[in-house]
Amino acid sequence: MSPIGCFRRWASPLKKLQHKHKLLIASSFTITTTTTTTADKGEKPSRPFPPPIRVSLTESAGRGVFATRSIGSGDLIHTAKSLLSHPSLSLLHTVCYFCLRIKTTSISIDQAVFFCSEECREHSKGFYEIEKKADWSAFDEQCRMRGLKYPLLVKRLACMVLSGIASSDSLDILQPASLSPGMIVQMEEEFGSLRYTLTKAGIMDDQMAFLTKQWYTGVLARIRINAFRIELVGGSYEDLLLSAAASVEAEAAVGNAVYMLPSFYNHDCDPNVHIVWIDNVDARLKALRNIETDEELRICYIDASMNHDARQALLFEGFGFQCNCLRCLSGD
Numbered sequence: 001m002s003p004i005g006c007f008r009r010w011a012s013p014l015k016k017l018q019h020k021h022k023l024l025i026a027s028s029f030t031i032t033t034t035t036t037t038t039a040d041k042g043e044k045p046s047r048p049f050p051p052p053i054r055v056s057l058t059e060s061a062g063r064g065v066f067a068t069r070s071i072g073s074g075d076l077i078h079t080a081k082s083l084l085s086h087p088s089l090s091l092l093h094t095v096c097y098f099c100l101r102i103k104t105t106s107i108s109i110d111q112a113v114f115f116c117s118e119e120c121r122e123h124s125k126g127f128y129e130i131e132k133k134a135d136w137s138a139f140d141e142q143c144r145m146r147g148l149k150y151p152l153l154v155k156r157l158a159c160m161v162l163s164g165i166a167s168s169d170s171l172d173i174l175q176p177a178s179l180s181p182g183m184i185v186q187m188e189e190e191f192g193s194l195r196y197t198l199t200k201a202g203i204m205d206d207q208m209a210f211l212t213k214q215w216y217t218g219v220l221a222r223i224r225i226n227a228f229r230i231e232l233v234g235g236s237y238e239d240l241l242l243s244a245a246a247s248v249e250a251e252a253a254v255g256n257a258v259y260m261l262p263s264f265y266n267h268d269c270d271p272n273v274h275i276v277w278i279d280n281v282d283a284r285l286k287a288l289r290n291i292e293t294d295e296e297l298r299i300c301y302i303d304a305s306m307n308h309d310a311r312q313a314l315l316f317e318g319f320g321f322q323c324n325c326l327r328c329l330s331g332d
Helices: 014-028 036-040 118-131 137-146 150-163 181-200 213-226 237-243 308-319
Strands: 053-057 063-067 076-080 084-087 227-230 255-258 273-276 283-287 296-299
Touching: 063 296, 084 150, 118 150, 137 150, 137 181, 150 181, 150 213, 150 255, 181 213, 213 227, 213 255
Parallel strands: 273 296
Antiparallel strands: 053 063, 076 283, 084 255, 227 255, 273 283
């Protein structure tokens, strides 16, 4: 989505992490400053500085994000662009098909789905041209009937790969979830539906050489514990603090998205960082309190207002770990 002693995302080999680090820094977040003054002025820094963070291995929780200098409470640490996103099926005509911005006008650039601007339409051009060739009614209905959301992200990535704007190994650096035999059987059914839909659309086998059962289950296993529910709050940052703990059970989500750097943040039930979405899929990560140099930055994957047992059950069911953060160890 996804702690002290928790292990949501175990580390890939350190060599691979170092190999990907430059790409991560270049593509995952927007460079910004982190002073209280700039935060108070609408997050528009007069001088750009690298975000005060580094990605390193933790002692017990795989990869983590650490502060390279002190960060003040309320500071904007960095922003992040999504690797891929998809709106909720029920909101295809009211949420932008690319940036997930909520529709505020009756004008749509495309009749089948809603794009909030020509810019978003252009950014979507590659994968959407592939999507338009296929009839997704059966695939979407399968997802709707089963309450599935992550296969929509796999569909989006597959179309991005087919259009040439993404690599089939784009998500390989992210840690996959552990899958039960039952999960794998269901994923194989979903894979068959995706492959069948694209085949009916005239996509040739050689174009879909990457689209195997192994690829599908591998991508979905990564999306399961790395995707974020996008809940747009709008307004000022002060308004956001009123709902600082995002809940994976909430019904306010406009869609789901996968990011690179935010996926490296470990969980804590008493987090020091908050990830928020103002009016579109672009993520903002802000400090909830003062953070010291070399302190690990953590977010909360769930609704932090839940009691101890409810949090433990949800984290284990949804993310596969038992939380041992200081709050949980205290029994709170």
